[in-house]
Amino acid sequence: MVAAVLVAFAGALGAPWVYRGLGNWAGWGLALLPLGLTLYFASFLPAVLAGQTLRHGVPWVPSLGVSLSFYLDGLSLLFALLITGIGTFIVIYSGGYLKGHPDLGRFYLVILLFMASMLGLVLADNIVTLFVMWELTSLTSYLLIGFNHTEFRSRRAATQALIVTAGGGLALLAGLILLAGMGGSWEISELLAKGEVLRAHPWYLGALVLVLLGAFTKSAQFPFHFWLPNAMEAPTPVSAYLHSATMVKAGVYLLARLQPALGGTEVWNSTLMAFGLATLLTGATLTFRHTDLKRLLAYSTVAALGALVFAIGMVPLTSYYGAVGFATFLLAHSLYKGGLFMAAGAVDHEAGTRNIGQLSGLFRAMPITGVAVVLAALSLAGLPPVLGFLGKEVLYSAALEAARPWMIGLAVLGFAVGATLALILTVPFFRGRPPEGVHEGPPSLWLGPVVLAGLGLLVGLFPGLYNPLADAVASAVKGHPVEYHLKLWHGLNLPLLLSLLTVFLGVGLYFLYPRLQDWMAREPVPGPESAYVGLMRGLMRFSSGLERLLQSGSLRAYLVWTFSGLVVLVGLALLRGNGLFWPQLPLGPHPGQAVLLVLMLLAALAALRLRAHLAMVVVVGIVGAGVAIIFLLQNAPDLAITQFLVETLTAVLIALVLLQIRRIGAVPRGRFLDKLVALGFGGVLTLLMLSMLAQPMSPHLSQFFAEKSLPEGFGRNIVNVILVDFRGLDTFGEITVVGLAGLGVYALLQRLRREEKP
Incomplete structure (x- = not known):
C-alpha cells in the first residue's frame, strides 16, 4: 500500500510530461494510473471480505514514533475503490471537457495529486500521516477550485474553501494529538481498540469537539456548509470528483473511522444526529433558491452529507441498520452524484448553459447522456430498482430504531427534496424541443455518467454483488462483525411506506417549486456565510488598525514596541x-x-x-x-x-x-x-x-568540549575549536551574513558616488 500511494504521487508529478507527449489523448493515457490502482485495490477484496485487516508501513520519524503506515479494512477499501475508480472516469472526462485549455497539463497534475492525497488519507493508520494527507487535500482542492485564477469569483471561492477547511484542520490536529496522548499511540488501529479508555478519559470531550470541528468543516456540515456550493466555480470535473464523491466525504470518513473509539456516548450520538439532520434540511431547503444545475447538485450534496453524518450518529443506537445504511447510501450517493455532475457538465459543454429554465428536449439531442441522467436521478429520488432505493430503505430502518418521530419526519422531508430535484433534472430532457446545434458529446463526456449510473442500476438489481463489501464496511464502522442481507424487496413494511411518502412529497414539492423559488428569492435570510463575511471584514479592519498602530514608519516607535x-x-x-x-x-x-x-x-x-x-x-x-x-x-x-x-x-x-x-x-x-x-x-x-x-x-557540555577539542579539533584554544569545528556551519553562516552586509554597504557607497558625479 505504501508503494501504491507513492506511485500515485509519482504519476501525478509526471502528468504534465505525459500531456505534452500525448496531447488530446492524455486523458485516456493518464487514466491508466487510477485504473491500475483500482485493479490493485480490487485484488484485496477476497482478503477483506474474509474478515482480514491489512497493515503496511515504513518508519518515518522513528524517534517520535511516527511511521508512514497504512491500514486496509472494509471502510478504507471502499473509499480507495471510489477514489481510484471514479478518478479513472474523471481523468478521461477532463480531457474532453477541458480540451484545448492552455493549462490542462497543470490541471492533470493537481487533480492527480489530489487523488493521491485522498488515497493516502483514507488508508492512513498513523495520525501524523493522516493529518499530512488531510492538509494536502485542502491545498490541492484550493488549487483546483481556483483553477480559473483570472476570475475573481474563482479566487474568492478557493480562498473561502481553504480558510474554512484549513481552520478546521488546525482544530483536527489538536484533537488528534489529544487522542494520541489519551491512548498512548500514534496508530489509529491501536486507538480503535482502546475505546473504553478514550471515552473515560478527562480529555474526551475536548478531543471530541476538536475532531468534530475538523470533520464538519471538511464535509460541509451546518454551519460550515456554505463553502461547498460556492466551490462550484471550479470546472465541472472538479465538482464531480472533489465535491460529490471524494474530498467532502473525508470528514464523513474520519467520523466513521473513529466511531468505534469515540462513539457510543450521549454527546456523540446527539451531536452527530442533530448536526446531520440540520445539514440535511439546510441543503434541501436551499435547493429551491437556484436554477443552475451545478448549484442544485451542490446543495443536494450538502443534504446527502448530512444524511451520512446522521447515519453515523445512529450507528451505536442500532443493531446493524445504521452501519449498513451508511455503507449502502455512501456508495449510492458517490455513484449517482458523480454521474449527475458529469452529465451536467456535458450538457453545459454542448448546450452552452446550465440554467434549468433554458434547457429542453435534450433527450433527443443527447440520448446517451439522457439515459445516464434518468438512471442517476432514480437513485437520487430513491426509487426502485436502483441502489439509492436500497440505501434510503436501510436508513429509514435505522431511523425507526434509533431516532425520535419528529426526527424521522424531518428526514422524510429532507429526502423528499431529492425526489423533487430528480424531477427538476429529468423533465428538461423530455419536454420541448432541443436547441439548435446541440448534440451528444464525445465518449469522454458520456462514458463516466453511463458507467456510474449503470453500476447503480446493476447493484440495485443484484444487491448480493455489494452485500459482502457492505458488511465489511459496516463491521469497520460498528467495531464488530455485522451481517445483513440487502434486498430490493423486504415486503410491505414501514420503511417502504416512508419511501412512498417521500416520493409523494417530492412530487408535490416539484409543483410548488416555482412558488418556493420566488418566495426564497424575495426573502433572503442571513446565514452562516454572512457571519463568515462579517468575520473576514472584521479581521481586515483589525489588521488595518494594527498595521497603522505598529507600522507607523518611525524607527523610534518600532524600537519602543x-x-x-x-x-x-x-x-x-x-x-x-x-x-x-x-x-x-x-x-x-x-x-x-x-x-x-x-x-x-x-x-x-x-x-x-x-x-x-x-x-x-x-x-x-x-x-x-x-x-x-x-x-x-x-x-x-x-x-x-x-x-x-x-x-x-x-x-x-x-x-x-x-x-x-x-x-x-x-x-x-x-x-x-x-x-x-x-x-x-x-x-x-x-x-x-x-x-x-x-x-x-551543569559541567557536562564544558567537559565535553575540554575532552574533545585537542583529539578531535586539534586545537588547544577551546573557544577557537568550538567556533571553527563544533559550530563550523554556524560560524560560516555568520561570516556569510557579514560578507553580504559588506557587499550591500559597498553597493550603496558606489551608488552614492555615481550620484555625486556631475
Whole structure:
C-alpha cells in the first residue's frame, strides 16, 4: 500500500510530461494510473471480505514514533475503490471537457495529486500521516477550485474553501494529538481498540469537539456548509470528483473511522444526529433558491452529507441498520452524484448553459447522456430498482430504531427534496424541443455518467454483488462483525411506506417549486456565510488598525514596541517561573571593577541628558569600553579585543552616518517613554542574568568540549575549536551574513558616488 500511494504521487508529478507527449489523448493515457490502482485495490477484496485487516508501513520519524503506515479494512477499501475508480472516469472526462485549455497539463497534475492525497488519507493508520494527507487535500482542492485564477469569483471561492477547511484542520490536529496522548499511540488501529479508555478519559470531550470541528468543516456540515456550493466555480470535473464523491466525504470518513473509539456516548450520538439532520434540511431547503444545475447538485450534496453524518450518529443506537445504511447510501450517493455532475457538465459543454429554465428536449439531442441522467436521478429520488432505493430503505430502518418521530419526519422531508430535484433534472430532457446545434458529446463526456449510473442500476438489481463489501464496511464502522442481507424487496413494511411518502412529497414539492423559488428569492435570510463575511471584514479592519498602530514608519516607535514587548514577555516569564533569584557570589567585585562600573553607570546616565548625537555616541562608547576592560580583568583578552573592535567600529559607523544626515537636529528634551522602556529593558535583562547565575550549571557540555577539542579539533584554544569545528556551519553562516552586509554597504557607497558625479 505504501508503494501504491507513492506511485500515485509519482504519476501525478509526471502528468504534465505525459500531456505534452500525448496531447488530446492524455486523458485516456493518464487514466491508466487510477485504473491500475483500482485493479490493485480490487485484488484485496477476497482478503477483506474474509474478515482480514491489512497493515503496511515504513518508519518515518522513528524517534517520535511516527511511521508512514497504512491500514486496509472494509471502510478504507471502499473509499480507495471510489477514489481510484471514479478518478479513472474523471481523468478521461477532463480531457474532453477541458480540451484545448492552455493549462490542462497543470490541471492533470493537481487533480492527480489530489487523488493521491485522498488515497493516502483514507488508508492512513498513523495520525501524523493522516493529518499530512488531510492538509494536502485542502491545498490541492484550493488549487483546483481556483483553477480559473483570472476570475475573481474563482479566487474568492478557493480562498473561502481553504480558510474554512484549513481552520478546521488546525482544530483536527489538536484533537488528534489529544487522542494520541489519551491512548498512548500514534496508530489509529491501536486507538480503535482502546475505546473504553478514550471515552473515560478527562480529555474526551475536548478531543471530541476538536475532531468534530475538523470533520464538519471538511464535509460541509451546518454551519460550515456554505463553502461547498460556492466551490462550484471550479470546472465541472472538479465538482464531480472533489465535491460529490471524494474530498467532502473525508470528514464523513474520519467520523466513521473513529466511531468505534469515540462513539457510543450521549454527546456523540446527539451531536452527530442533530448536526446531520440540520445539514440535511439546510441543503434541501436551499435547493429551491437556484436554477443552475451545478448549484442544485451542490446543495443536494450538502443534504446527502448530512444524511451520512446522521447515519453515523445512529450507528451505536442500532443493531446493524445504521452501519449498513451508511455503507449502502455512501456508495449510492458517490455513484449517482458523480454521474449527475458529469452529465451536467456535458450538457453545459454542448448546450452552452446550465440554467434549468433554458434547457429542453435534450433527450433527443443527447440520448446517451439522457439515459445516464434518468438512471442517476432514480437513485437520487430513491426509487426502485436502483441502489439509492436500497440505501434510503436501510436508513429509514435505522431511523425507526434509533431516532425520535419528529426526527424521522424531518428526514422524510429532507429526502423528499431529492425526489423533487430528480424531477427538476429529468423533465428538461423530455419536454420541448432541443436547441439548435446541440448534440451528444464525445465518449469522454458520456462514458463516466453511463458507467456510474449503470453500476447503480446493476447493484440495485443484484444487491448480493455489494452485500459482502457492505458488511465489511459496516463491521469497520460498528467495531464488530455485522451481517445483513440487502434486498430490493423486504415486503410491505414501514420503511417502504416512508419511501412512498417521500416520493409523494417530492412530487408535490416539484409543483410548488416555482412558488418556493420566488418566495426564497424575495426573502433572503442571513446565514452562516454572512457571519463568515462579517468575520473576514472584521479581521481586515483589525489588521488595518494594527498595521497603522505598529507600522507607523518611525524607527523610534518600532524600537519602543520591540523592547516593550520583550520587557513584558520576559518579565512575565520570570514571575511565572519563580525565576527571581539572587546568586550566591563568593566574593564581591574587584576594586578596579567597582570603579569601572561606577563610570559606566555615570556614562549611561549622562547619555540620557545629552542632546548632541555625536556626544551621545562617544559617551555610550565609554560603556562598551568599560565592558571590554572588565573582560580583560577576567582573563579574557580575546573577548576584550573583540569588544574594543566592535565598539570602535560601531562608533565610527554611527558618526559617519550622522555626518551624512543633514538637518537631523538635536535630541528633543523629555522622552520619558524612551527612558522608561530603556530602564525596564535593562532591569529585566539584569534580573534574567542574575537568575541564570543563580541556577546550578551543569559541567557536562564544558567537559565535553575540554575532552574533545585537542583529539578531535586539534586545537588547544577551546573557544577557537568550538567556533571553527563544533559550530563550523554556524560560524560560516555568520561570516556569510557579514560578507553580504559588506557587499550591500559597498553597493550603496558606489551608488552614492555615481550620484555625486556631475
